[in-house]
Amino acid sequence: MMVRRPLEVQTFRRLVVKVGSAVLSGPRGRQQQLAIAAQIAALRSEGREVVLVSSGAQAIGMQKLGLTEKPRSMPGKQALAAVGQPTLMYLWEQAFSWYDLKVAQVLLTAEDLGHRHRYLNARQTLETLLEWGIVPIINENDTVMVEEIKFGDNDQLSALIATLVGADLLVLLSDIEALYEADPRTDPQAKPIPYVERVDTRVLRMAGDSPGRVGTGGMKSKLLAAEKAQAAGIPTLLLPGTHPQSIAEALRGEPIGTLFAGGSRRYSGRKLWLYQLPKPQGEVVVDAGAALALRQGGASLLPAGILEVRGQFGVGEAVRCLDEEDNLIGVGLVNYSATELARIRRKKTKDIEAILGYKNTDEAIHRDYFALVSELEGM
Numbered sequence: 001m002m003v004r005r006p007l008e009v010q011t012f013r014r015l016v017v018k019v020g021s022a023v024l025s026g027p028r029g030r031q032q033q034l035a036i037a038a039q040i041a042a043l044r045s046e047g048r049e050v051v052l053v054s055s056g057a058q059a060i061g062m063q064k065l066g067l068t069e070k071p072r073s074m075p076g077k078q079a080l081a082a083v084g085q086p087t088l089m090y091l092w093e094q095a096f097s098w099y100d101l102k103v104a105q106v107l108l109t110a111e112d113l114g115h116r117h118r119y120l121n122a123r124q125t126l127e128t129l130l131e132w133g134i135v136p137i138i139n140e141n142d143t144v145m146v147e148e149i150k151f152g153d154n155d156q157l158s159a160l161i162a163t164l165v166g167a168d169l170l171v172l173l174s175d176i177e178a179l180y181e182a183d184p185r186t187d188p189q190a191k192p193i194p195y196v197e198r199v200d201t202r203v204l205r206m207a208g209d210s211p212g213r214v215g216t217g218g219m220k221s222k223l224l225a226a227e228k229a230q231a232a233g234i235p236t237l238l239l240p241g242t243h244p245q246s247i248a249e250a251l252r253g254e255p256i257g258t259l260f261a262g263g264s265r266r267y268s269g270r271k272l273w274l275y276q277l278p279k280p281q282g283e284v285v286v287d288a289g290a291a292l293a294l295r296q297g298g299a300s301l302l303p304a305g306i307l308e309v310r311g312q313f314g315v316g317e318a319v320r321c322l323d324e325e326d327n328l329i330g331v332g333l334v335n336y337s338a339t340e341l342a343r344i345r346r347k348k349t350k351d352i353e354a355i356l357g358y359k360n361t362d363e364a365i366h367r368d369y370f371a372l373v374s375e376l377e378g379m
């Protein structure tokens with residue numbers, strides 16, 4: 001395909017390294033985990049900063065409980081993560097203690113990063129941890145998340161974290177050596193691809209979207225993560241987490257894994273944040289009064305101002321707000337599902353409880369969870 005480009009090693013000062021479940025579980029899991037800690041310690045001694053995104057709570061939970069298959073239900077997965085997460089952290093803490101490195105656990109939900117203030121607050125916390133020389137270890141807070149507000153998987157989360165901390169490189173460590181032309185499980189003849197200039201539909205088609213036995217994301221989600229990072233101008237390296245020196249070799253420019261170019265940064269600031277949020281699933285059309293209040297800034301959207309609800313979405317999801325002429329006003333996170341909003345649209349705040357039998361909040365979209373298109377341009 002395309003020729004592998006050497007990396008500008010010196011520029012990669014801050015790295016986000018994501019480790020998949022498959023790397024950390026199984027008979028070689030512990031050995032691989034120790035080798036990754038060693039690699040991260042080596043990066044640190046070269047003066048680089050590393051934020052680790054670690055999957056594995058559910059896989060380790062399975063091992064602890066002697067399960068051979070992951071539960072299908074959400075509460076089952078959540079309970080499994082609750083069992084595995086402390087052990088996952090204990091194992092990392094031990095692994096890094098060999099190098100006198102301290103670790104910190106950061107559990108996040110998509111809701112945390114979907115709120116601009118909390119997003120910026122998470123950035124401050126991570127910056128402080130890095131300043132203190134600690135290795136932050138991030139995982140999705142599986143136990144409290146609900147399907148509607150899930151990141152999807154840790155590949156997506158790691159791309160958001162790479163943006164959040166302004167990383168120079170995102171490293172995805174998986175149980176596979178590289179991106180292959182096709183899913184190697186179904187096409188054993190498929191060849192590895194060393195370099196991807198742009199994650200487009202042709203590239204996305206190469207990936208199977210079902211993960212391995214213990215993983216969640218699958219290759220498709222790694223490509224979508226690389227695409228997200230690309231939009232922020234951050235390159236991604238997909239490397240075998242099973243190979244003890246993969247990061248060092250890749251940083252030396254050796255042709256290992258798959259490199260996704262960073263490309264030119266398409267978005268920044270708040271616009272980038274909104275771009276990287278899970279894609280808006282639905283739309284609400286608002287009346288002229290609500291449109292004006294939103295556009296002038298500072299107002300929340302009340303159900304009374306909503307004329308029409310389009311598409312299906314759940315509580316906490318991002319939706320596009322349109323005026324009556326279908327012009328985009330902005331994007332916000334909703335406090336009610338599409339079904340609920342369809343029932344309370346054009347209704348006064350005081351009537352919500354009588355109609356639904358409960359009330360989440362007065363606002364359909366709180367102003368803190370809303371970003372105007374005009375506000376986003378040029379940031």
Ligand SMILES: Nc1ncnc2c1ncn2[C@@H]1O[C@H](COP(=O)(O)OP(=O)(O)O)[C@@H](O)[C@H]1O
Nearest residue numbers: 020021022174180182183208211212215218219
């Ligand atoms: N085109 C492809 N190239 C490489 N691997 C692929 C491809 N399509 C599907 N896969 C599968 O994706 C798996 C990695 O995804 P996943 O199991 O979610 O890993 P992780 O736990 O590291 O996140 C690989 O083991 C491989 O079986």
Ligand SMILES: N[C@@H](CCC(=O)OP(=O)(O)O)C(=O)O
Nearest residue numbers: 021056057058153154216217
């Ligand atoms: N948060 C989950 C991992 C989710 C996930 O994305 O897993 P993977 O596809 O192995 O990176 C856990 O710790 O089990």
